[in-house]
Amino acid sequence: MEYLDFELPIKELQEQYEKACQIGEDSDVDVTNTCKQIEKKLTDTKKEIYKNLTPWQRVQLSRHPNRPYTMDYINAICGDSFLELHGDRNFKDDKAMVGGLGKIGDQSYMFIGQQKGYNTKTRQYRNFGMANPEGYRKALRLMHSAEKFNVPVVTLIDTPGAYPGLEAEERGQGEAIARNIFEMTKLKVPIIVVIIGEGASGGALGIGVGDKVLMLENTWYSVISPESCSSILWRSWEFKEQAAEALKLTATDMKRMKLIDQIVKEPLGGAHSDREKTFRNVATAIEKAYGEFKNLSPIDLVEKRMDKYSEMGVFKG
Incomplete structure (x- = not known):
């Protein structure tokens, strides 16, 4: 430990x-x-x-090396029912973005999420959980497949951001993320988003539009990481703790500002201290969230989702 x-x-x-x-x-x-x-x-x-815990300490917990990643949740929740699907049918299969069909009980879901590595070799293989454009295009392909067969979508967010490399920009990183956001707003099946670790910038938003956005207790969700914010404002990473405080990136902050819908409790000590309990909590939250939307017609579902995001950032005096 x-x-x-x-x-x-x-x-x-x-x-x-x-x-x-x-x-x-x-x-x-x-x-x-x-x-x-x-x-x-x-x-x-x-x-x-x-x-x-301070905001910075929650950021540290979200990055704990023993914390469960996307595939840990999928394998624990779905068991042998999970079937991974690969490729964006355009460029290649992005190993930082995983997805496929799985079941919770008798209900099928399309699971999509960023996957980090457990050691140096797998971190390089998974590109540290930073998806390229083909990763977001793969995610969108799977969402459209889910829509075709009327299967709800569950996205699991855990990324330090989309990959910022030259080749990613050459292949249209910004367009891929923007396209996903646009398409997710009008997808005709329920979308449940779960932030299980780091939720950074457009890398998170690329699979982060949902009817119900859940956030684990010791995670963060922000336009920028505390370190990057510190380096921009103070020209040094030494002020990352102050940056974390100022960014209001914790689950409590997000819930208060109505940017997420629900906080999923973690065991005492964080998700890694009792993995099985964490998996059960997440599975229960997903089933409950799906129950709220499964009987809505596609038109009502999309309209409700649009209204939800239209109201964000609007304040009445």
Whole structure:
């Protein structure tokens, strides 16, 4: 288990707890009370730390190396029912964007999301979760297939942004993202968006238009990362904590500004601390969200989606 800087008090108590339990196993000394005391202190410390997280600390949690990624959610939620689909039928298959058909219970969904890697080799293979234009075009192809067969769409967002390389710009990165946003607003099947990690810039928006936008508790959603914001405003990455605070990028901020619809609770310690519980929470939230829209006609569905996004950023005095 890897620990972030602010989690070091938890690490120390966890090590003390494990040592005390080991002593009890290796000797005849009764350490039951000691273990209980340390365990209680450990629980209290976790509650104290995680209920007072700063925006920057939530950004750190969203990037935790043990945090589940898109394919972890899909495999856990769908099991063997998931069938991955490949390619944009134009250029190539983008490994940073994954998608395919899967089931939750008896209901089929088209799952689409950005996939990061687990180590150096897979991170390079997945391009660190940064999709090229062909990734967004693949996503759009899958959405249109879902629309054709009346299958709801679920998108899982976890990206530091769309790939900013020269070749991506040459192949029309901006156009691909803009096209997705336009097409998603008028897709005739329910779209459920779940932000499971980083939701950065147009890279997130390219699959981020939905009837219901869910956001896990320790994730962020913003036009720019705190580091990039800091480098622009202060010419240094040292002010990333102040930038995170100013950007209002946490789930609580997004909900208050009505840019998302629901916050999905994470287990104490973050999604990686209890993966199975996180997967169950997300699956339940998706099923509940689909239940709100499954009986709407395509015309009503699109009209409601249009109204939702038209009202964003509008304030009445």
